[in-house]
Amino acid sequence: MSPVRLADVRRIASGRGRKPSDADGIAIEQALREYRSQAGPPLSPFSLEVDGRPYTSFLDALDDSSASFRTARLRLSEPPADPESWRFLRPWSSIDLGSDGSAQFLAPKGAPDRALARFRLVDRYDPGRGVRMPPQLGGPFPLAAFVAWMRDRSILPLGIVLDLYFPSERIRYPLDLVRGVALPDRRAGRLPEARFVRRPTRVSWELDRRLAGGELSPIAVRTLETLAEVNGASEAELESWVGGSVRESLKVLTQSHLATQDTAAGTYHLQLEALMRPASRTSSSAGSAVAGSALREGVTELLAAAEARATCPLCGDLLPPGYTRLLCAKCEGEVGGVSRAPR
Ligand SMILES: [Zn+2]
Structure with missing residues (x-):
């Protein structure tokens, strides 16, 4: 995925209730520069398809009101080979997000897996105030709901997190929408x-x-x-x-x-x-x-x-004592391979 262009951000921000001005351009540029200066090294660029159509950036797709985000595909263009880069993450090459909130997870090696996918905002730009903001918290959301929530509030996301809930563990994938890259886990090399x-x-x-x-x-x-x-x-x-x-x-x-x-x-x-x-x-x-x-x-x-x-987040059924998985057995079966044995 290409890094987001200043002109695009300007256009998108101005399409959200205000006329663009030179001051807006300067404020946006400053916010993006500040964001980039604080962003660490990327894991890999990623490409994005929404409803089966390719987009140059997540913000472009967000700005296209015809993009429903019912389904989407993320693909890493240069997944690193060294395990060190993947510390605290499960290596992936593509993630298909389904309209039911599930994800088909493809690793560079090994069998595909299924997970529940939810999104959270971690960094955003506020076009109304012309400043970079801490997230307006909400969610975690399935993708389409996440996008609807941001569109309703004219939120311009800069950084988001994709949480994948596998049967045995949750993995948190940070995505940098400004540079169009997946990020390593923040704790890698520290913890x-x-x-x-x-x-x-x-x-x-x-x-x-x-x-x-x-x-x-x-x-x-x-x-x-x-x-x-x-x-x-x-x-x-x-x-x-x-x-x-x-x-x-x-x-x-x-x-x-x-x-x-x-x-x-x-x-x-x-x-x-x-x-x-x-x-x-x-x-x-x-x-x-x-x-x-x-x-x-x-x-x-x-x-x-x-x-x-404890209840199942999909159907609301009570879960049996000692149950450590997210979905009840019935829903795991319906979502698909989520009932696979933990690794
Ligand atoms: Zn259930």
Whole structure:
């Protein structure tokens, strides 16, 4: 995919309720320059087809009101061969997004796989105010709903995340829409692999809903993302992995009971019970039994806490106790190969 052109962004921004001016052009140019200066090295450029038609950029497709985004195909043009580039990711060569919110996942090597696909906004430009903005949080959405949500709000996305929920794990793929490239995982080269903890898909699902829910600042989102996939970390460690000051974020996360601090060890931990039992949902027996307990991170506790309310996101059926997958067995069957055994 080609990098997005300034003229395109200008045209797209102006098509959204305002007349373009020289000042707009300067503001857009500055926002894009700032975005590029903060963006790290890419993983690979990607190409995009929407409704079976090729587009030069995601923004072009977003701007084309005839593009429904019911289906789309992402293809990496230069997938790297070295495993180092793919740290914390599953290597892919193409991803077909279906109208049912599922994805057909093709790896450079190995059998194809199926996943549930959801999108989140992480960086955007606000044409109305002429500034680059932290995301207006929402979602995570299936692709067509994501696009409709952005079109309704005249959002110009600069960076988005594609979350793929495989039966055994969720993988998070950041996409840079300004340069038209897929990005490596932000933690690659920072977070030692030995510290990384892959959560069951159901846990990641709840986590991502919380991340997108609009309650947390962008830096708190990154702190929680990072904290969620390690077994505890100090403030200094989190700062080096997140790449910025996390003190305020840790305060907010502990106050909202998403994290606890082990004062003796000087470490912070994800509070899984709080994550799996959002305050907005009705509490039941498991809540009071684990309330106030610190530093419980075992999958057993986590699943015990989740069981009371876990439902299938597609059909809403209650899931059986101990179930770690996202979809119920019936829906897994209907979506297609999602019921494959975990790797
Ligand atoms: Zn279901």
